[in-house]
Amino acid sequence: MSTRQDTAPRTDCAVDTNGRITFRLPALTAAARPRLLLRLRPAKGGPERTLHHLDLEPGAADGRPHAVLEPHPALAEGRWDLYLLPEPKAARQRLRPGLRDLRALVDGHLRDRTSPVAVRVPYVTKDGFLALRTWLRATHAEALALDLADRGITVAARLHGAGLHETAMVWLRLRGTGTVHEVRPRIDGDGRGFSFTVGAGDLAGTAAHTGRVWDAFVRPAADAPPVRIGRLLDDVADRKHVHVFPALSAEHSVLRPYYTVDNDLAIEQTPADSPT
Incomplete structure (x- = not known):
């Protein structure tokens, strides 16, 4: 039986030493201005309040669109779910994880951080989707x-x-x-x-x-x-x-x-x- 999770696009992500995260999606059918949506997961039963949108740029060689989440501005602390918006007014599609290159994070404790200390870690949720875990603390x-x-x-x-x-x-x-x-x-x-x-x-x-x-x-x-x-x-x-x-x-x-x-x-x- 097909499920929504089975058909969700797989998304690769890579983190660099500056905290920049690049998301790379499969090639998409012709669509008007596809975007990536990051949604701060609300408290159980609470309303959805915080959204962050990223434009998807076409791939230069392989045709795979990508989006870049810059280190600034810092994201609020919590868990962020990722969605594809194929076009304006289209239903959002939850993203599944592809390759996750987190090598730049492994020795992150060796680099001194300035205030505020912002941390973002891509991870896989219990139900198999791609998400971000974020912390934002003055010290x-x-x-x-x-x-x-x-x-x-x-x-x-x-x-x-x-x-x-x-x-x-x-x-x-x-x-x-x-x-x-x-x-x-x-x-x-x-x-x-x-x-x-x-x-x-x-x-x-x-x-x-x-x-x-x-x-x-x-x-x-x-x-x-x-x-x-x-x-x-x-x-x-x-x-x-x-x-x-x-x-x-x-x-x-x-x-x-x-x-x-x-x-x-x-x-x-x-x-x-x-x-x-």
């Missing part, structure tokens, strides 16, 4: 490595869009409350890289009968707002089930770091006698 702290040992969880990270003052502090904020556990970070000589360790007993005294989650932030200076620590600067759009870490027993608690659905870093804390 961002990129988690680089997590190491679990007997002494605790050590995180190495790098701040983008700002620098670290000697008064910088890592915050572990208990989700849903105003409770914050502070950790003094070790700051690299360039004032951007830093690391910190959550000791085996640091959170043990706050253990509850049910699980708790601590969200990780860095406050660049004593008078600066906290910046979320996460991992955004590579080719992985959804990290939660890709990077899975073991648990660490910590004085009547079990600590397990993980990435949230937004690719932000958190630490789950459960009592040591909880069933696994």
